[in-house]
Amino acid sequence: xxxxxKISRExxxxxxxLLPKGKAPDTVTPGCLVLEGGAFRxxxxxxxxxxxxxxxxxxxxxxxxSAGAMNGLNYQAGQIGRAARINLRYRHDKxxxxxxxxxxxxxxxxxxxxxxxxxxxxxxxxxxxQDPRRDFYAVVSDVNTGAARYVSKKxxxxxxxxxxxxxxxxxxxxxxxxxxxxxxxxxxTDKVPIEWALSKQFEKIIVVRTRPDGYRKGADTQLxxxxxxxxxxxxxxxxxxxxxxxxxxDRQMEEIERLSRxxxxxQIAPSQPVTISRLEGDMEKLGELYYLGYHDARAKMPKxxxxxxxxxxxxxxxxxx
Numbered sequence: 001x002x003x004x005x006k007i008s009r010e011x012x013x014x015x016x017x018l019l020p021k022g023k024a025p026d027t028v029t030p031g032c033l034v035l036e037g038g039a040f041r042x043x044x045x046x047x048x049x050x051x052x053x054x055x056x057x058x059x060x061x062x063x064x065x066s067a068g069a070m071n072g073l074n075y076q077a078g079q080i081g082r083a084a085r086i087n088l089r090y091r092h093d094k095x096x097x098x099x100x101x102x103x104x105x106x107x108x109x110x111x112x113x114x115x116x117x118x119x120x121x122x123x124x125x126x127x128x129x130q131d132p133r134r135d136f137y138a139v140v141s142d143v144n145t146g147a148a149r150y151v152s153k154k155x156x157x158x159x160x161x162x163x164x165x166x167x168x169x170x171x172x173x174x175x176x177x178x179x180x181x182x183x184x185x186x187x188x189t190d191k192v193p194i195e196w197a198l199s200k201q202f203e204k205i206i207v208v209r210t211r212p213d214g215y216r217k218g219a220d221t222q223l224x225x226x227x228x229x230x231x232x233x234x235x236x237x238x239x240x241x242x243x244x245x246x247x248x249x250d251r252q253m254e255e256i257e258r259l260s261r262x263x264x265x266x267q268i269a270p271s272q273p274v275t276i277s278r279l280e281g282d283m284e285k286l287g288e289l290y291y292l293g294y295h296d297a298r299a300k301m302p303k304x305x306x307x308x309x310x311x312x313x314x315x316x317x318x319x320x321x
Contacts, residue, residue: 013088013287020294021085023125024053024078028133029308031204032197033059033075037066037187038210039109039169039278040091043286045208046083047293048268049075055301057308059206063137063150063193065186068208069166070114076136077125084290086114086122091283106174108279111164129153138162139186139193143175143232146241148189150196151178169278170242171231188242191249194256194265204308207256208293209269216253217246266307271296 035045049071052058064072074082090096095117101110110117115124129136136153140162151162157178165176165183175182190196197205209215220228225243232239259265270292276285297304305311 011092011283013283015287016085016088019084019088019290020050020054020081022054022080024058024080025056026078026128027056027058029057029059029204029310031059031206031308032061032063032200032202033072034192034194034197034205034207035062035064035068035072036192036207036209036211037064037068037167037185039067040087040280040286041210041274041276041278041289042067042071043084043087043290044210044270044274044293044296045071046074046087047290047295048208048297050080050084051294051297051301052304053078053080055305057304057310058134059204060133061135061137061200061202063139063196064163064166065139065191065193066167066169067210069138069163069186072136072138073124073129073163076134077129079125079128082122082124086118088283088287088290090118091281091286097279102172105164106176107164107168108172109167111160111167115160137196138166139190139196140165140176140178140183141186141188141190141238141241143182143184143235143238146189146235146237146239148186148193149183150193171227184238188238188245191245192252192256194252194259205265206304206307207260207265207267209256209267210274211270212273213257213267213269216250218250220246263307266300266304268293268297268300271299 062072062076071083094100095113096110102108105112137150140149140151142149151157153159161176161178166186168176168184170184170188175184220243228239228243256267260267280286
């Protein structure tokens, strides 16, 4: 019995029951929130977004890539702590991560489990998410052309399928079909869509990264290039886009850091090195990463409010347990 209890604790973050919880105020703040992906590194983003929601900062437009898109769903629904509670409680549930969702959904993450099976325990606020005052985009990668597509919830497309496509990691996931076109992880073509946000002429842009300031990926190794050719030789345009994605990412980081220095945008990035893997299983490390994002955002909140022009706040506006 004691051994079973120990295993149970190891499979769930020890502070799970104390995570923030509640509904954010129903406000809309002009601007765009750009969310990087990174699989379970997205718990950093979840912490940042919960801190923003507690302060009543709900940006009008959200664009997310992969895990960023999944976090963005909960942010636009105004559900404080939902992403953290799911990831820090169900990471080791066979329905959520592993071979079972791979066989059922075609990917290692059980998207159907999150958005359907958990509706009784963690219901998703569709009414808030569908509010026409807010817009939401998921970045997906066209396997045929190697181009990025930015799917809005206002398009006649199943936005949940778009988010699933955005989070479908290459090499291990089957493409998700939208409008008879196969798509994979948005990070294959546009890991942090800052250019898209600038092209839409948003005056206020907040970028949430899942790697520390100054991080660079560098060029692919020969092994990585060989894997790309092996898996995607039948889709040469996509293979080329995937092979050059790290170089594009490094250029994006240069641009984001330059824009941040000029105060054209605000970036929120981990203040400490992020050592977890994409499919990290250490629940305490994942919980620590969530709170790193939460406290990094809290520390930056006065600058965020000044940048957005929404004044100061004496206390959290959200309902938190």
